Amino acid sequence: MFDEIEAAERYMDIIIEFGVNYGFQVLAAVITLIIGLIVARWLSGVVVRVCQKRDWDVTLSRFLGSIVKMVVIGFVMIMALGKLGIAITPLIAALGAIAFGSSLALGGLLSNYGAGLTIIITRPFVVGNTIQVKGVSGVVEEIGLGATHLSTEDGEKITIPNKHIVGEILTNSFENKVVEMNIGVSYNDDCQQATRIIREAL
Numbered sequence: 001m002f003d004e005i006e007a008a009e010r011y012m013d014i015i016i017e018f019g020v021n022y023g024f025q026v027l028a029a030v031i032t033l034i035i036g037l038i039v040a041r042w043l044s045g046v047v048v049r050v051c052q053k054r055d056w057d058v059t060l061s062r063f064l065g066s067i068v069k070m071v072v073i074g075f076v077m078i079m080a081l082g083k084l085g086i087a088i089t090p091l092i093a094a095l096g097a098i099a100f101g102s103s104l105a106l107g108g109l110l111s112n113y114g115a116g117l118t119i120i121i122t123r124p125f126v127v128g129n130t131i132q133v134k135g136v137s138g139v140v141e142e143i144g145l146g147a148t149h150l151s152t153e154d155g156e157k158i159t160i161p162n163k164h165i166v167g168e169i170l171t172n173s174f175e176n177k178v179v180e181m182n183i184g185v186s187y188n189d190d191c192q193q194a195t196r197i198i199r200e201a202l
Contacts, residue, residue: 036076
């Protein structure tokens with residue numbers, strides 16, 4: 001019984017000592033992180049609104065907003081770790097090694113993201129355009145970093161990895177798509193009547 005009480009007292013002393021020595025550092029790191037997340041979200045929204053006021057593409061606006069948010073969060077994380085007294089240089093080196101290994105293991109995924117970045121920057125099509133690529137066609141609903149999402153006239157959703165779009169022959173019909181059809185008319189039939197029937201059907 002006395003051994004358990006002594007063990008509990010030792011644990012309490014360790015907790016109190018840790019709180020006295022590092023409590024303010026932990027509190028400062030948490031406050032820095034919370035404020036940084038709020039600022040990152042606010043700046044991201046400001047960037048998106050400014051881009052929309054300039055009538056920029058919605059995908060490009062969201063992409064720029066996400067970049068700003070990630071950059072601010074990265075700086076905030078470094079500041080928070082600095083408040084805790086953690087050395088940043090070895091951590092950055094470790095993250096670089098992890099990123100290099102991940103790039104080798106996730107080559108296909110990263111190629112999709114690279115192709116998505118190319119699409120967003122060069123803008124061969126935007127949301128609302130009708131495109132045809134790799135034998136499929138549809139209206140562009142969303143352009144992501146990893147894939148582009150289309151919708152067909154039948155309400156089907158088509159997801160195309162971006163690496164299959166960049167470098168391929170792409171047909172962009174913009175808002176409308178011209179559909180060509182061949183209709184046979186016999187030599188004995190009235191061509192004007194056939195044309196009138198087709199116009200009525202359309």
